[in-house]
Amino acid sequence: MKRHLSLIFLFVCALQVSALAQKKVLDPQVLLRDVQVLSADSMAGRLSGTEGNRMAQEYIEKRFNEIGLQAYNNSYRHTFRLEGRGVVVEAAVNLIGFIPGKTDKTIVLTAHYDHVGVRKGEIYNGADDNASGVGALLAAAAYFKKNKPHYTLIFAALDGEELGLQGANAFLENPPLALDLIQLNVNMDMLSLNNKGEIYASGTYHYPALLPLLQQVKARPLARLLTGHDRPEQGQDDWTRQSDHYQFHKRQIPFIYFGVEDHPHYHKPTDVYENINPTFYPDAAALVIDFVQLLNKKRPSLRASASTTESY
Secondary structure, three states, X not given: OHHHHHHHXXXXXXXXXXXXXXXXXXXXXXXXXXXHHHOOHHHHHHOOOOHHHHHHHHHHHHHHHHHOOEOEOOEOEEEEEEEEOOEEEEEEEEEEEEEOOOEEEEEEEEEEOOOOOEEOOEEOOOHHHHHHHHHHHHHHHHHHHHXXXXXXXXXXXXXXXXXXXXXXXXXXXXXXXXXXXXXXXXXXXXXXXXXXXEEEEEOOOOOHHHHHHHHOOOOEOOEEEEEOOOOHHHHHHOOOOOOOHHHHHHOOOOEEEEEOOOOOOOOOOOOOHHHOOOOHHHHHHHHHHHHHHHHHHHOOOHHHHOOOOOOO
């Protein structure tokens, strides 16, 4: 009997250790610190072409280097000309690093770091939109640096999203790799503010082959994954065109967009670090990592199997 009890005890302990390891895909303190820094008043809303935007570039570049991401052509910085909505930036900056996988087939993870700046003397800090996406991008990079992926993973912090998805367009117009190697875009834009514990994965209406994979992502204690917000008849609730993933979709590259539903702080001066949900957000960011890890484990032929249902 004692032998059986000992075996049961060891089995329970093993399950507990396994569960703990499954939960620990990121460091919440580091995640929150990254968001706090990027949404500080000193960065003045990170509008493309401003000093605050440049400060955000330097911080993200430093974090890429700390994590140990590799750079294309010895630089994380990829510049492009940006013009839109009354703003002209001769050298806007996308920050791009990568982790080589066991195959050249590539998943591109994106999050825009720019926001809307200062309006009528008020700073629009953009903590949720989109310091939270960049924080999750950095957390994913740190995780996969320690856990070698099957796919090559590109981590792209993009400029100019708020001015017409221009950073994503520049990335695809002058890509650091052949476009046919890109299997999927995983875009993160607004992950940290939801009081119902819900984060959406949008895109399966267009790429239904990805739905079974998303359904295998297990809920975390304070965040669960839902699908939707991607059908044309939904009007403004169709997120297909609403962030950088649309530039990939236009080129028939499959995407999954992770984000929360709009909230009262969206594009308001109240989108500050103090208003994000510090317990929900780490679990929401972890769900993105869980999905990318599942892709690397299951190793589906993403570009071949995901067929779009509608062209835009």
